[in-house]
Amino acid sequence: MALPVVQPLPASIEFGGELTQGGWMRGTLPANTVEAVLDGKPFPFAADGSFFAAFDRDAGTSARLSVRLADDRVIEREIAISPRKWNIEHVNVARSPGGTGADFMKIREPELARIAAARQIRSDAEGWRQSFVWPAKGRISGRFGSQRIYRGEPGSYHSGLDISTGTSGTPFVAPADGVVILAAQTPLSLEGHLLMIDHGNGLNSAFLHCSEIAVKEGDHVKQGQVIGKIGMSGRATGPHLHWSLKWLDSRLDPLLFLGPMP
Numbered sequence: 123m124a125l126p127v128v129q130p131l132p133a134s135i136e137f138g139g140e141l142t143q144g145g146w147m148r149g150t151l152p153a154n155t156v157e158a159v160l161d162g163k164p165f166p167f168a169a170d171g172s173f174f175a176a177f178d179r180d181a182g183t184s185a186r187l188s189v190r191l192a193d194d195r196v197i198e199r200e201i202a203i204s205p206r207k208w209n210i211e212h213v214n215v216a217r218s219p220g221g222t223g224a225d226f227m228k229i230r231e232p233e234l235a236r237i238a239a240a241r242q243i244r245s246d247a248e249g250w251r252q253s254f255v256w257p258a259k260g261r262i263s264g265r266f267g268s269q270r271i272y273r274g275e276p277g278s279y280h281s282g283l284d285i286s287t288g289t290s291g292t293p294f295v296a297p298a299d300g301v302v303i304l305a306a307q308t309p310l311s312l313e314g315h316l317l318m319i320d321h322g323n324g325l326n327s328a329f330l331h332c333s334e335i336a337v338k339e340g341d342h343v344k345q346g347q348v349i350g351k352i353g354m355s356g357r358a359t360g361p362h363l364h365w366s367l368k369w370l371d372s373r374l375d376p377l378l379f380l381g382p383m384p
Contacts, residue, residue, distance in 0.1 A: 137173075142204040144266060144375035146176040148251070154192040161185050165370065166244070166323050174250040174323045177203050178372035179267050179279065208279070209268040217272035226311070233310045240304035240318050241326060241368065249298030249321035252345055254379040257329070258294040258352060258363050260287040266366075266375040282328070282366030283376040285352075290333045290361040292352045295345075297327060297365075297379070302341045302349075314356025317349060330364035331355050 137149025151158055151171040158167050160175050167173035177185060181203050189197045264284030270277045285294075300319035303326065309315050315332035333353025343349055354361045367374040 140378040141177070141201060142378070143177055143181050143206045144179045144373070145203075145378045146174065146369065146374060147201075148172070148174050151189055152191060152197070155189050156192050157190040159188040159190075163370070168248075168323070172251065174325055174369070176325070176369035176372050176374050179206075179208075179375070181372070206267065209265060210271060211269070212271045213273075215272060217275045217277055229311050233312075237304065237313075237316070237318075237328075243301075243303045243320055244324070245301035245303070245320045245322060247300045247320055247322035247342070249296075249300045249319075249345065250323045250325045252298045253381075254297040254376075255295070255345060256285075256380055256383055257297045257365055258285050258287060258292060259383060260285045260292075260363075262286075263362055264364070266373075266377065281373055282330070282364045284362045284364050286360065286362040287352055288361065290351070290353045292361075293336075293348045294329065294350055294352055294363050296343045296347050296349050297376075298345050300327070300343055302337050302339050302343060305335045305337060305339050307335060309355045312357045314358065315350070315353065316356075319343060319349070324370045326368055328366045328368075330366070331358040331362065333361075 137147045139147035141147060151167055151173055153171055155171060158165055158173060165175055183203055183205060185201045185203055187199045187201055263286040264280055266283055267279055269279035296319060298321050300321045303320045304316060304318035306316040313330040315335055317329040317332055317335050319327045329350060331354055332350045334351040337343055337349050352361055352363045365376050367376050
């Protein structure tokens with residue numbers, strides 16, 4: 123059996139976006155595409171060939187986009203990914219073990235399973251096509267990707283964007299259209315009242331530490347719609363909105379989806 127022909131990606135295919143660690147791209151695949159793969163992992167795309175893909179915070183400096191056509195031809199392209207300089211703080215104290223004891227994990231494991239199950243939901247939402255808007259206005263109190271190194275031992279990096287308004291109860295809105303895939307009316311141990319929105323094509327938002335959630339699982343929400351109120355439920359030292367974004371298994375920087383704060 124002859125091997126598939128590998129050839130350069132046709133010039134008619136265009137894509138653009140934030141081609142950097144924690145960033146994203148949108149584009150269009152050939153009309154007869156049957157499979158699209160980024161760095162060995164298949165990803166979803168729309169019936170019209172439009173696609174969204176993204177790069178993890180710790181992605182390498184290049185990624186390979188591979189497209190298989192209906193006639194079994196394979197088209198490939200190397201995508202350059204620019205590295206980021208993250209805010210890394212070295213501290214001369216030992217890393218705290220945190221809440222990892224057996225009693226805590228009895229509570230935590232079902233919560234993690236619930237979050238993982240929500241992220242497996244694939245809705246027909248098309249918010250991934252939109253330019254995202256700020257979910258709230260306030261002071262940026264935490265940036266994606268920042269990390270502490272405890273006497274040479276890395277701690278977990280900050281997985282989202284923190285927006286602080288100084289008080290609980292401030293409404294926040296959906297940054298893009300989507301479907302509610304998790305709405306924790308009973309607070310989780312770390313996230314508190316957690317709200318998750320699927321924007322389609324593998325892209326989802328999570329909003330942590332809410333004081334109230336204004337929508338329920340299965341609801342379709344529109345960009346700019348009030349979906350909850352900022353709080354400090356769960357493990358939080360003050361009222362703020364922690365907003366994180368994931369595409370499949372990749373963690374993304376919400377700032378790279380936004381324009382200036384209005």
